[in-house]
Amino acid sequence: MLFVHIRTLVFGALAGLVVLTITLAETVEAQEIQSNYSNEIEEIVVTGSSIRRAESEFPALPVDTVSSETLQRTQGASLGEVLQELPIIAGSVLNPTTDEYNGGRSTINIRGVGDEYTLVLLNGRRFGGENVPDIGSIMPDAVERVEILKGGASSIYGSDAVAGVVNVKLRENFSGIRLDASYGDTTASDTASSLKTAMLVGIQEEPFTLIVGGAYHEQGELSKFDRTLTASRDYRAFGGIDRRSGGFGFPHLIFVPDGSGGDDVLSIDVSRLEPGASSDALNDYVPYDRETQALSFNEVSVVPEQERFSGFWSATYDLGQSGAELYTSGIADRRVQTFVSTEASGASVNVPATNPHNPFGQDVFVNYLFGPNELPPITYEFDTTNFQGAFGIQGDLDRFQYDIGYSYYRQRIFETVLTDVDLNAVRESVDRQDESAFNPFCYWCNSPEQLQGFAPTAITEEVNRVQSVDAKLTGDLFTWRPGTVQFALGAERRWVEFYFKDGYGNFDYWETGRGGGGNGSGDRSVSAGYGEVRVPLREPASVADVVGPIEMSAAVRHESYSDFGSSTVGSISALASFIEGRLLTRLSYSESFRAPSVDALNDPITTNTLLTQGFFFDPVRMGILPFDTITGGNPDLEPEAGESINIGIVVQSSDRNTKLSIDWFDLEISERIGTPDIQSIFDGENAGGSITRDPATLYPTLDIRFDNIGERKVRGVDVSGTYQFQTDRVGMFSANIFGTYLTDFEDVVGTDRFDQLGQFSQGAIGTIPKLQAQAQVVWLYENFETSLAVNYTGDYTEESNSTAARDAGTYTTADLFFSMNLGGDGQRDTLGFLNQFELYAGLKNMFDQEPNFIAASSDGYDRLIADIRGRTVYAGVRLTL
Numbered sequence: 001m002l003f004v005h006i007r008t009l010v011f012g013a014l015a016g017l018v019v020l021t022i023t024l025a026e027t028v029e030a031q032e033i034q035s036n037y038s039n040e041i042e043e044i045v046v047t048g049s050s051i052r053r054a055e056s057e058f059p060a061l062p063v064d065t066v067s068s069e070t071l072q073r074t075q076g077a078s079l080g081e082v083l084q085e086l087p088i089i090a091g092s093v094l095n096p097t098t099d100e101y102n103g104g105r106s107t108i109n110i111r112g113v114g115d116e117y118t119l120v121l122l123n124g125r126r127f128g129g130e131n132v133p134d135i136g137s138i139m140p141d142a143v144e145r146v147e148i149l150k151g152g153a154s155s156i157y158g159s160d161a162v163a164g165v166v167n168v169k170l171r172e173n174f175s176g177i178r179l180d181a182s183y184g185d186t187t188a189s190d191t192a193s194s195l196k197t198a199m200l201v202g203i204q205e206e207p208f209t210l211i212v213g214g215a216y217h218e219q220g221e222l223s224k225f226d227r228t229l230t231a232s233r234d235y236r237a238f239g240g241i242d243r244r245s246g247g248f249g250f251p252h253l254i255f256v257p258d259g260s261g262g263d264d265v266l267s268i269d270v271s272r273l274e275p276g277a278s279s280d281a282l283n284d285y286v287p288y289d290r291e292t293q294a295l296s297f298n299e300v301s302v303v304p305e306q307e308r309f310s311g312f313w314s315a316t317y318d319l320g321q322s323g324a325e326l327y328t329s330g331i332a333d334r335r336v337q338t339f340v341s342t343e344a345s346g347a348s349v350n351v352p353a354t355n356p357h358n359p360f361g362q363d364v365f366v367n368y369l370f371g372p373n374e375l376p377p378i379t380y381e382f383d384t385t386n387f388q389g390a391f392g393i394q395g396d397l398d399r400f401q402y403d404i405g406y407s408y409y410r411q412r413i414f415e416t417v418l419t420d421v422d423l424n425a426v427r428e429s430v431d432r433q434d435e436s437a438f439n440p441f442c443y444w445c446n447s448p449e450q451l452q453g454f455a456p457t458a459i460t461e462e463v464n465r466v467q468s469v470d471a472k473l474t475g476d477l478f479t480w481r482p483g484t485v486q487f488a489l490g491a492e493r494r495w496v497e498f499y500f501k502d503g504y505g506n507f508d509y510w511e512t513g514r515g516g517g518g519n520g521s522g523d524r525s526v527s528a529g530y531g532e533v534r535v536p537l538r539e540p541a542s543v544a545d546v547v548g549p550i551e552m553s554a555a556v557r558h559e560s561y562s563d564f565g566s567s568t569v570g571s572i573s574a575l576a577s578f579i580e581g582r583l584l585t586r587l588s589y590s591e592s593f594r595a596p597s598v599d600a601l602n603d604p605i606t607t608n609t610l611l612t613q614g615f616f617f618d619p620v621r622m623g624i625l626p627f628d629t630i631t632g633g634n635p636d637l638e639p640e641a642g643e644s645i646n647i648g649i650v651v652q653s654s655d656r657n658t659k660l661s662i663d664w665f666d667l668e669i670s671e672r673i674g675t676p677d678i679q680s681i682f683d684g685e686n687a688g689g690s691i692t693r694d695p696a697t698l699y700p701t702l703d704i705r706f707d708n709i710g711e712r713k714v715r716g717v718d719v720s721g722t723y724q725f726q727t728d729r730v731g732m733f734s735a736n737i738f739g740t741y742l743t744d745f746e747d748v749v750g751t752d753r754f755d756q757l758g759q760f761s762q763g764a765i766g767t768i769p770k771l772q773a774q775a776q777v778v779w780l781y782e783n784f785e786t787s788l789a790v791n792y793t794g795d796y797t798e799e800s801n802s803t804a805a806r807d808a809g810t811y812t813t814a815d816l817f818f819s820m821n822l823g824g825d826g827q828r829d830t831l832g833f834l835n836q837f838e839l840y841a842g843l844k845n846m847f848d849q850e851p852n853f854i855a856a857s858s859d860g861y862d863r864l865i866a867d868i869r870g871r872t873v874y875a876g877v878r879l880t881l
Helices: 002-025 068-072 079-083 423-430 598-602 678-682 829-836
Strands: 043-045 052-054 063-067 118-122 143-149 164-170 176-186 194-205 208-219 245-249 252-257 263-268 285-287 301-303 305-318 324-342 346-351 364-369 378-397 400-418 458-480 483-501 520-538 547-561 565-578 583-594 606-610 627-631 640-652 658-674 690-693 700-703 707-727 731-749 752-755 771-781 784-798 806-821 837-844 872-880
Touching: 063 068, 068 079, 068 143, 079 143, 118 324, 245 252, 245 364, 301 324, 346 423, 483 598, 520 598, 678 690, 678 700
Parallel strands: 118 164, 627 700
Antiparallel strands: 043 052, 063 143, 143 164, 176 194, 176 872, 194 208, 208 305, 252 263, 252 364, 263 285, 305 324, 324 378, 346 364, 378 400, 400 458, 458 483, 483 520, 520 547, 547 565, 565 583, 583 640, 606 627, 640 658, 658 707, 690 700, 707 731, 731 752, 731 771, 771 784, 784 806, 806 837, 837 872
16 A cells, blocks of 8 residues: 555656656747756666667766776676675675576675566677576676666566666777687685686778677686685584584484384494494494584685686678668676585485394384495586677668667586485495495495495586677657657567476485486567557756756557467656756656566476475364475466666766665565465465365375465665866875665565565575675876775674574675786886786675674575685786787
């Protein structure tokens, strides 16, 4: 209801603005003047609109820009790593340390709403497939700038543009050759060094332009043993609890029925017996000592080893007097990542009395940990390729401009899992009655013959493919008293394919929990049409007028899907300028949507028995008991819908060297797609999902397929400011500050409301701090440049069932960068060839700020906020010819 009132207020304010503008316009005489509002300057397309505007004009929608100069002030190994430091990015994001089980992708999550709600564009065209776009596959050296639209924009770009849009613009203007090489390493003792080399080649010879580039990046592994915090999950020394596994200990846990309905928990006497020992004497099995034998099942690769090869191209050809231009651009990336998951494999198995190695003479249950001499660590190897290419023709037709293009995207993730244990093979072996049977009672004594078939290699392949054809026409519609009305019309046809081949066959894997040979595939086609109009409502009679230019824009888009239906959304915005452009106000309302993915609609439906292990209570059967679940796709899914409001004010100096902008935003997402909560279904409070019971036994089956389960509401304020000062004696100083302050972040699921604001979360939402900010100071003097950036995350709270609520604290880091162009401003000709060199160096986390301890985290720290590597130093050289 509140949102409806706000929407009414916005439209009322816009209508009032129109009336006010027309009234003001009629009081001013029309004059032919030359002012700073009507100068002939270059026109560009700004993210959030398909209509060209003067480069100096301020957009009606809030857009942040990250320049190539900013990217060059880092080692530039990953575009995702740079963008994820922005205050506008929060919550759960993917990067090589958080996407270790899927190949090390990098994603962008505007305001923590969810990375699936941020649309990524490459040169204005949709980037990515069914998965959340992997922005880390774009090499930073290829990027001219990144524009981040902080608000819904489905009326312009279609599905997924709910929280915002990130548009990556590839380089278009470069001539010559540039070589870049850098090396970085932590200041601690580890192997987490990084090496990067890159090359750009540009040709600018009319009518032809071409820029191509390539890069190689190598990242070393950071092992959990390299840092005290991650070496063990026993966090008592840090003020936390012992989070080591209670289910496994080395070399095993043996559960022997004691005759009274309970179990004696035993293990081989590791104080007397060494690895390789076995025994049939009962006195060699003693009560399990958790303090000395419990294990830390945290991942070995805190930062996985990774190798990347990247490339891009951008080219145009001017067709001459026809006014047309052919163009093509694209990226290619291959990433190979090796992730060591656990130090050892395990198996939970019932051992019959007939097993020849069983010294107890009765059936027992054993949790066995394989030794390093038996099976190596569980390792995931990923080979991921991303490719997107586009070509087309664009040009002018009198006062109109057109663009017709085709784009192709393909992502392939090839996953190889090594030495995960097939429990079916373990069960078969332990049931044998000869010496070849698996011996789960010894201290790592099993031979290769006894372990035969225990760890088959599993190879899984996933492919996303998208093709699209689009056409757009923009230009001047007509001219009236306040100015020229502009428009954009467009159409798009998109084909999406998704393919998944499960390499796990009929195995029942211990660590991944996967198996059953589930393969999936699907496809869809999408047809879209959209329109946009920009209407000037007032053009001042003179620069001295207090009220300057005022304009309104509106857009609408319709998308029709072959597999579930259609969606139509619209948006409206207004921009008003006052006091010679030194004060600007903007107001916008937009509708957005996110279509259900192909796999969410079409995943194979399976029924599984879930052994609850103490998690879910059945109020009908009055116990924590097994039940069946139905999982998979749901063809009845509705698209997720978003509504957002932005109200902003911008104050800037007359010379535009000082600027401050403040934007209040309100975003509500309804019909969110997710997996229904099992306990809520049992309790009859479910949003989505259902339960059926056997009439006689009351045994339940829960349908927990994807469903539309709830709402998300996010509100807050964005602040950004810039200041630039230049003198002849000391050069130029510039300062920038960006901040995002959230006032509300609430999830509504059924009848439950969950306040996520200022909370640590280990799950899909991720940590949502109230305040994030970044300040940067840059000094340029002749051939020197230095910059200092400070990144701040405000305090937040962590809660869990095992620890009391506690303040996690704040996290602040500082990054220093320095560069020197040996050629300077051309006055050092005596250096000869060295004139072409630029040396640079930097310190990330220069004060070696340690991550805050998080008692509720399985890793001991919040890796979405902090980098466990600590202080990193890097240095490099650029050669421009």
